[in-house]
Structure formats: structure tokens, C-alpha cells
Amino acid sequence: MSAEQAEQLWRGGVATAVGSWPGTDPREAAATIVGELGELAHLVELPGRGTGSDMIGRTAALLVDMPFDVSTRAYRLTARPSAVARRARDFLRTDLDALEEAWEGTGSAGSGRTVKVQAVGPLTLAAQLELTSGHRVLTDSGAVRDLSASLAEGITRHAAEVASRLGAKVVVQLDEPSSSAVLEGSLPGTSVLDSVRAVPAPEALFVLDAVITGVPGPVLVHTCADRPALEFLRGSAAAAIGFDLATIRTADLDDIGELLEVGKQLALGVIPVQSPATPVTWRELAEPAVRLVDRLGVGRRTLADRVLITPACGLANTPLTWARRALSLATETARVFSEDPESLTFE
Template identity: 65%
Template sequence: MTLWRSENSREAPEPVDLLVGGIATGVGSWPGTDPREAAATIIGELPALPHLVELPERGIGADTIGRVSALLVDLRFDSTTRGYRLAARPTGVSRRARDLMHADLDAIEEAWETAGSAGTGRVVKIQAAGPLTLAAEVELPGGHRILTDSGALRDLSESLAEGLIRHAAEIRKRLGAEVVIQLDEPQLTTVLEGSLQGPSILNTIRALPEPDTLHILDTVINAQSSPVLLHTCASRPPLTTLGRTAAAAISFDAATIITADLDALGEIIDSGKKIALGLTPTTPPAASTTWRDIAEPAVRLIDRLGFPRAILATQILVTPSCGLAGAPLPWARKALALTADVARAFAEEPESITFE
């Protein structure tokens, strides 16, 4: 997505791309339970694209699925022994999710002002579980997954689309910032393959055809006035499907790419979509690690695909390989610093990067 701005109304406006290559960002989650400390850290370590932090250690309503209950319009969740279920009326879970979300927004607003970023037009990223992962994880009142009911799936995707519009608008109002939206779809591969289990081993959930998958995803993506980054942490990201969506960028762990994926990845780069490559490990490595160690897989991948390394500066964003909620706090901080170092190297002189 491009926003049009002009400092002189008599001149033709210049397009400003909110998603640019050669920058670092986080996937979303962070260790601990203190939203103020987390917000200050993320804004300080990721100046080009900080994000609204997720703190799943706070429990129900704070995890990737539960916090979406704070965003949905006219839908809400309750908890079950297996996870979350649609509820007919507001519940303690939905109220807790909203309270936690408000605390997160207050924290980032405070950190934003302290950093002197208020009203500067900087960009911030927000994250939410995507419609297919929600439909795969959340149950209907009768116990079956939302994915098994086409009408409920449609209602969920429309509710999420509207909720994200309102969420992004609140961020813009509070921070005076531009917004990028990340949709997390860790279950996308299993939805496409039909490998999800129902409430018992006797219940099978059929694969969702790719056209239906694309329609659901694009229902949410196309409703937004902000660019959308589509993220998956699946062990085998469905690159062909991801590339066919309306998302402005896709995000995945670089370590999951195998030879069979190269053609699809090359087509995505050719299409002009941005790619957020997960490179920095989420747990402390056994040996000392430098930014060159982390950068090497991405550089070699671009070389193998036959693209000029300038692509690293124009189309590649750098992230940790997944969320950092499970990382020790010292390593989480170090991971962000290394991620930023790699992005800086990609932006400045990608052609000169060498390895022993």
C-alpha cells in the first residue's frame, strides 16, 4: 500500500511506501508481563518498524488467539478445556482480553511519547491471528471448529476485518502513526492440507480448497486501508498460496525453505511483494553468534535464486525466526539488536557482504 503525501500542494504528491526493505521488525510476542517495559524496549530497538507487543505470559486473553476477542465486532470468545469457543454474550474472557489490549495501547502510547515519536508519522505494526487460524483453533458453541461451518467462517472473517479497521484507527489516533497490519496464520498449511482434527478422532475436517482460502484471507486483507503482512511460522509455509493473496508482504522462517520452494519464492519476489525473513534464532545459540552468521542464509538464498543482492535492501525485511515470548529476556534483547544489525547491513552495502 502507498500513501500519498505532499509538502507543497502545488507539486505532484510523492508516494510513500510504508513497507520498505532493509529494515528490522519483530514478529510480535515478547517475554514477561510488563507492557510498559516491553513497549519501551521494542520502540528503542526497532526504530524503523516497532510493533504493538504481545505478552502471552499474562495468560488467558493475552495469547495469540485469545487477544483477538478484544478486536472482533459482535463476536466474542469464552474459554474451554481445549482452548476458546464462540460465546453468545460478553464473557470474562472477552472482558479480560479487552482490558489487556487497553493496557497494551496505553503502554505503547506512553513509550511513543517518551521516545519523541508522537505526531511524527512513524510507522508501527500491529498483529492479529488471521481468520483461518482462528477458524481452525476456535470452536463453535457445539464443540466443532469454526472452520467446519462456512457461514460462521464468513461471519468471523468479516468481524475480524472490521475489528482490525477500528484497531488501526485507534493506533493512528493515539500515536499519530501510520500502521502496518500483520496477520498471523500458523495453521494455514494444516487448513490447506486437511490435517486438522475435530473434537474426536472420529471427526475429520476436510481441506479448505485454495480458492476458498484465498477468498477468506483477501476478505480481511482488502478491507484494510493499511498494508498487510501475512505471517506464518509453519514448518512448511505454503508459499504459492501466500504469494497469490492480496497481502503486500509475506513473512516466514527462512530455515523452513527447501529446494522445492525456490520457484514459488522467486515468483513472489518477481511480483514485487516484500518478504520479512525470519533469520535470528528465538533461543540462545550454543556458540557465539554475529550478525554475519544470521545474515548468511538470506544472502546465500538470494544468490541461489539469481537475484541481485540489492533485493536485500529493497524487498527484504529482517525478523527473528518467530515470536520471542519463550526466550530468556537477555537473549530477546540481543536478538533484536542482531536483527537490526543484519537489516542495517542489507540496507547499506549488501553487495559487499562476505563470509569465511
């Protein structure tokens, strides 16, 4: 896919959400997401339903020829399929059925609109998924390669099914909340004597890019880490990088500027995942993004051309009333950015 085609799918001035949503009703969730996020809706995740519906279980359900189950600590690769794996795949099918129903209900079927699907990226998946021995997959480089190949194939099949059922263009989001810990070597092992080594950046980048380049269409890599690995992600093949804007420090500004310099889009998490103590307006939430591009000196048209607006992270643990308000605020902020960001003023 050319850079121009990627930009058409990831054009700025658009609101979307990270993935997870509160509650357990897939039809209600799909209807809300499709209705509120008219330009970039997504296949919703509902972790509130329990095992198999969280981000790791959802992604494990996409793996090809890699059965899994649960252990006392996490999900674990196994020799044969399990009831947990069947449950996770059933959740995925139910959610896709609900999205298709909502998509058709808004007249979007066959419209060629863009929809987003999410999966955990290979670094986080290898960090959180266990081998049969109980060690993290990340501790076995051969297993990491196998996992990455299986993940890329599974996402490709999944995206093709979504595109076929909805008559839509599909973009992929890879969630990498553990990427910083993988690079820093801060993940705990099975005991105090069993450490998990830090993965060198070139090795980690090879693993990540194997999936990014192995799936169709442009990819957004999103991280909710307190210290997002922006310099590392700049070197990836991702078309867009997403992060919580509230985590950004002055030292990160050069990295953000370089992300833009190399042609990447930004998905800025400017909407808090929990309701603020006092009511907020889109203007208050938009201000940090405006001040960011002003400090970078890249021009406010960047907000219209290169920036997507999102909540800071997933909304699964958010009250439903605020989750809906968060989407509304994201949409309103994105609309203002797309129309006339130059006119915005702040005291």
C-alpha cells in the same frame, strides 16, 4: 493504496519483530520494542500473562459483535460477553497505553513514523476458535464468513485507534501459522471419527483476502509453519510475506522467487528464537539471506529494497536476555543490508 505507497511503508533494510515478547510487564516491553526497533516497532503481545493475552485471545478481543469465552480445549464463541473477553480487552488497552507512553517518550508522537499491529489471520482463527457446539469454526463456511467480516472490521477500528493515539502510520500483520494445516486437512476434529476437511486453496484464499482487502493499508502475512504455504500466499493480496528462513527447502526456492516476481516484499526470519549454544554474530545470521538472493539471481539490492529482517517467530518463550539480543542482531543485520549488501563476503 498504490504499490508505491505500500513499498514506502514496507521498504526493505528494516528490522521488526513478529509480535510476542517474554515477561508480563507491558511498559518494559513497549519501551524495549520502541527503543530497539526504531524503524518498525509494534504493539507487543505478552502471552505470559495467561488467558486472554495469547495470540488467539488477543485477536478474539478485536472481533465485533462476536462474544467469546474459554472451553476445556480452546476459546469458544458464545451468546454473551464473558469475563475472559473483558480480560482480553483490558490487556489490549493496557498494552496500547504502554505503547503510547513509550512512543511519546522517544519523541515519536505525531512524527508520522510507521508502527505495526498484529492479529491472527482468518484461517488460523477459524481453525483455533470453536463454535458453541465445540466444533472448529472452520467446519462451518457461514460462520467462517461471519468471522472474517467481524475480524476485518475489528482490525480496522483497532488500526484507526492506534494511528490516532500515536500519530503514526499503521501496517497490519496477519499471523497464519495454521494456514498449511488448513490447506492440508491435518487439523484434528472433536474425535477420531470427526475429521476436519481440507479447505481448497481458492476457498481459503477468498477468506484470507476478504480480511486483507478489508483493512486499511498494506498487510504482511506471517507464518511460523514448518512448511509455509508460499505458493498459496503468493496468490493473496498481501503486500509482504514473512516466514522462518530455516524452514525453507530447495523445493521452495521457485516459490520465493515468484513472490518477488509478483511484487511482494519478504520478511525473512533469520534470527533464531532461542539462544544458540555458542555466541553468534550478525554476519553468521545474515549469510542464509544473502545466499538465498544469490541463488535466486535477483541481485543483492533486493536485500535493501524488498527484504525485512525478523526473528524466526514470536519471542514469548525466549529468555529476556536473548530476546533483546535478537532485536539487536535483527537491527544490525537490516542496517548492513540497507547500506551495502553487495560488499558482503562469506567463506
